[in-house]
Amino acid sequence: MLETIPLLPLPSYDFIAGLLTSTGSFLWVKQKNSEVPVFQLKMQAGDHELLELVKSKLRIKESIHQYIHQGRNYSLLLIRSRKTIETILIPIFDGRLFGQKQVQFDLWKKKYFEKKLDFVYKKHS
Numbered sequence: 001m002l003e004t005i006p007l008l009p010l011p012s013y014d015f016i017a018g019l020l021t022s023t024g025s026f027l028w029v030k031q032k033n034s035e036v037p038v039f040q041l042k043m044q045a046g047d048h049e050l051l052e053l054v055k056s057k058l059r060i061k062e063s064i065h066q067y068i069h070q071g072r073n074y075s076l077l078l079i080r081s082r083k084t085i086e087t088i089l090i091p092i093f094d095g096r097l098f099g100q101k102q103v104q105f106d107l108w109k110k111k112y113f114e115k116k117l118d119f120v121y122k123k124h125s
Helices: 013-023 045-058 082-093 099-118
Strands: 024-031 034-044 064-069 072-079
Touching: 013 024, 013 034, 013 045, 013 082, 013 099, 024 099, 034 045, 034 082, 034 099, 045 064, 045 072, 045 082, 072 082, 082 099
Parallel strands: none
Antiparallel strands: 024 034, 034 072, 064 072
């Protein structure tokens, strides 16, 4: 007999913004002679299913990576795609964050649009 898995409701954008405030980052990573924008949401591996729900809600194709650091298991959603950043992340998180995460996001977004034409990606566009 097949076991049915209950469908979990997708989290709201405000809920995802709350997760982002505690476990997410807006970064710039050096690659070749340039810097590229990166969004990451890192959680304990036990919350992998929650990251899958976030991915579904955001309708993104990026993979969720699992890794071990200092004996702890983590799941990581890493986004570098310009299209995803511009059409999904920035519109959704603009105005939904608070405190230091809002400041970090605003600086990252400003730099993104200032340096947009300078990015050099290895695999992503």
